[in-house]
Amino acid sequence: MFDQLYERRLRADIETWIERGWVTREGAARILADRGKADGRSRLPLALATVGMICIALAVTAFIAANWDDISRSVRLAGIVLLVVGANMVAARADALERPGLADLATAFAAMVFVAGLSLVGQMFHLPQDWTGGALLVCAGCLAAAWIGGSRLTLALAGVAAIVWVLLGLESGAPTTMGDQVLALCLVPAVAAHAVIHPARLSRWCSILLAYIVYLQWLLSAGPASMVDSPLFAVALAAMAGSIVLFGTAADHGGIRPGSVGLRLLARSAADASLVLMLCTMLVAFIGAWSRDLPGPELLSPAVVLPSALLLLAALAVLRRLERPQALLALLGVLGAVMTTAVLGLAPDQIVVHAALALGTSVAVAMAGIVMQQGLWTLSGHAAFTAVALWLLSETIGSLLGQALFFLLAGIVLIGMAFAASFSLRMAARWADGKGDAT
Amino acid sequence: MTDAGHPGAPAPASARATRPSVRSATARGSVRWGLIALVQLCLIALPLLERASVHWTGEEVVLAVRPVDPRDLLRGDYVIINLAIARLPASLPGLDRPIEAGEIVHVELAADAAGVFQPVAVHTRAAEAKGPVIAGKASYDRTPQEDLSVDYGLDAFFVPEGEGRAIETTPPERMQLVIALTAGGRSAPLRLLVDGRPILSDAGF
Numbered sequence: 001m002f003d004q005l006y007e008r009r010l011r012a013d014i015e016t017w018i019e020r021g022w023v024t025r026e027g028a029a030r031i032l033a034d035r036g037k038a039d040g041r042s043r044l045p046l047a048l049a050t051v052g053m054i055c056i057a058l059a060v061t062a063f064i065a066a067n068w069d070d071i072s073r074s075v076r077l078a079g080i081v082l083l084v085v086g087a088n089m090v091a092a093r094a095d096a097l098e099r100p101g102l103a104d105l106a107t108a109f110a111a112m113v114f115v116a117g118l119s120l121v122g123q124m125f126h127l128p129q130d131w132t133g134g135a136l137l138v139c140a141g142c143l144a145a146a147w148i149g150g151s152r153l154t155l156a157l158a159g160v161a162a163i164v165w166v167l168l169g170l171e172s173g174a175p176t177t178m179g180d181q182v183l184a185l186c187l188v189p190a191v192a193a194h195a196v197i198h199p200a201r202l203s204r205w206c207s208i209l210l211a212y213i214v215y216l217q218w219l220l221s222a223g224p225a226s227m228v229d230s231p232l233f234a235v236a237l238a239a240m241a242g243s244i245v246l247f248g249t250a251a252d253h254g255g256i257r258p259g260s261v262g263l264r265l266l267a268r269s270a271a272d273a274s275l276v277l278m279l280c281t282m283l284v285a286f287i288g289a290w291s292r293d294l295p296g297p298e299l300l301s302p303a304v305v306l307p308s309a310l311l312l313l314a315a316l317a318v319l320r321r322l323e324r325p326q327a328l329l330a331l332l333g334v335l336g337a338v339m340t341t342a343v344l345g346l347a348p349d350q351i352v353v354h355a356a357l358a359l360g361t362s363v364a365v366a367m368a369g370i371v372m373q374q375g376l377w378t379l380s381g382h383a384a385f386t387a388v389a390l391w392l393l394s395e396t397i398g399s400l401l402g403q404a405l406f407f408l409l410a411g412i413v414l415i416g417m418a419f420a421a422s423f424s425l426r427m428a429a430r431w432a433d434g435k436g437d438a439t
Numbered sequence: 440m441t442d443a444g445h446p447g448a449p450a451p452a453s454a455r456a457t458r459p460s461v462r463s464a465t466a467r468g469s470v471r472w473g474l475i476a477l478v479q480l481c482l483i484a485l486p487l488l489e490r491a492s493v494h495w496t497g498e499e500v501v502l503a504v505r506p507v508d509p510r511d512l513l514r515g516d517y518v519i520i521n522l523a524i525a526r527l528p529a530s531l532p533g534l535d536r537p538i539e540a541g542e543i544v545h546v547e548l549a550a551d552a553a554g555v556f557q558p559v560a561v562h563t564r565a566a567e568a569k570g571p572v573i574a575g576k577a578s579y580d581r582t583p584q585e586d587l588s589v590d591y592g593l594d595a596f597f598v599p600e601g602e603g604r605a606i607e608t609t610p611p612e613r614m615q616l617v618i619a620l621t622a623g624g625r626s627a628p629l630r631l632l633v634d635g636r637p638i639l640s641d642a643g644f
């Protein structure tokens with residue numbers, strides 16, 4: 001769907017560029033022909049095949065779950081070996097026929113057969129339900145297949161298994177061992193590097209999510225005992241997300257060498273995800289989900305000091321790489337969000353200060369989006385502003401008449417935000433035009 | 440049809456030139472995906488080898504059980520082996536200290552008059568026990584006054600589809616579980632007994 005929207009927009013823009021003499025007719029024809037090769041419709045068979053592959057893998061799993069006792073264990077074990085080898089040989093054949101999409105799909109199917117094989121072995125030999133250990137084995141098998149076979153879909157499976165492994169370890173309540181932490185830390189680059197070398201949106205988002213969950217695991221072990229309920233948790237989360245937003249923005253706008261397209265895409269996705277996470281953390285802190293007591297000495301915990309130091313380094317990187325209005329607005333938005341989150345814990349009863357900081361931060365993020373032509377920044381800033389405004393209104397109004405007034409004001413605010421968004425988009429277009437003319 | 444298109448005819452020069460590269464691509468692909476298959480099969484074999492080592496080196500121990508019948512989405516019907524020794528009374532020697540969830544404990548066992556093994560003490564290391572010892576993981580945090588809940592990893596006995604319910608309705612006092620127990624405390628289920636007769640058996644090795 002997005003490909004088709006982009007295609008439509010490109011056709012409209014390219015006519016304008018031809019009229020202005022920026023692109024020749026021949027050049028425009030070549031650009032459109034090149035886009036035509038990557039027509040979104042050509043992905044339909046592969047998408048259907050992916051769903052079909054998942055259905056077949058589920059069929060294999062259900063067949064295994066039937067627990068057929070009529071067939072001896074040795075035959076069943078041989079069947080697992082044949083299925084795993086056969087599925088991988090189908091992938092090898094697809095690769096030899098130079099059908100990379102099919103090879104990717106077949107490798108992912110083979111990985112699912114491997115998971116089903118693990119389940120069957122567990123069933124046949126009455127292995128205990130060790131979901132944590134199972135997730136780690138699945139992760140290892142899928143990661144090996146993803147790297148050796150260059151399969152993006154299998155990498156996504158490995159990423160999901162790694163996330164499940166870390167989450168199950170946290171959920172068990174047992175203290176995280178150093179070995180587990182080191183292993184989790186090694187899994188992040190193993191997944192992310194694949195997403196850089198073989199760029200794919202799914203694997204990029206898997207690696208970003210995994211990185212944050214591993215960070216959560218570290219926070220829980222490095223911070224004080226009641227970290228999750230403390231505002232320290234919100235500050236540590238916002239500071240890390242903020243530093244990734246700034247590093248990602250510095251890398252994206254400051255220009256990583258053109259050869260690292262995958263790295264640039266990963267930096268952009270990480271910055272996008274972190275921006276949303278940072279603003280969500282600020283908003284959740286704002287509505288008071290965390291306790292409002294922030295003990296002084298625990299501010300010096302490594303769980304707070306390290307992400308804060310990283311945030312300062314990221315701020316320096318942004319100042320060095322970005323132009324002045326971009327850098328200042330980005331810093332104002334990001335540092336403002338982190339500071340708001342911290343002040344909510346440090347000075348719990350200062351509602352006017354909280355509201356001013358949160359609203360100011362939201363506006364700064366939206367403005368940074370306008371000058372950097374980052375639609376997500378603009379949208380997130382407006383959304384955060386609306387959420388803060390609505391929360392303030394709902395908190396200050398109680399009676400039926402008050403509720404009527406609240407809904408009236410809420411409607412006016414939303415319509416006002418719609419106008420603000422429209423104005424921002426026009427400003428962005430005008431700014432881009434001005435910059436284009438200047439060059 | 441031209442000669443070039445006939446099955447018996449010699450291939451055109453361009454086709455002859457591409458054939459070795461297709462063959463080498465196929466060979467390379469076979470090696471790569473063969474390696475993937477090998478890695479995945481080794482990973483499947485890992486838990487199998489661990490279980491086999493318990494079967495081969497462990498001694499048989501009889502435990503009292505209380506089974507229920509749930510269903511595993513991926514692996515079908517199974518009987519939860521709810522061991523009588525899964526809940527240890529606070530008065531047991533070795534339980535006069537706080538224990539954190541996930542901590543490994545070693546429970547020393549001794550046979551009663553009926554030949555069923557009962558817990559007699561809890562140790563931090565298997566070597567501290569005088570008799571057979573079974574290793575388990577504390578399910579929850581506990582203070583010294585509380586009973587201890589332990590997970591021994593003996594929680595599932597898979598059965599053919601539909602048979603789990605019948606086992607669940609059997610009175611628990613008639614049932615026992617025979618396990619293989621190594622000197623280090625590792626364990627694996629061997630047989631589920633009703634009135635001393637095996638109704639489920641795991642003798643795969």
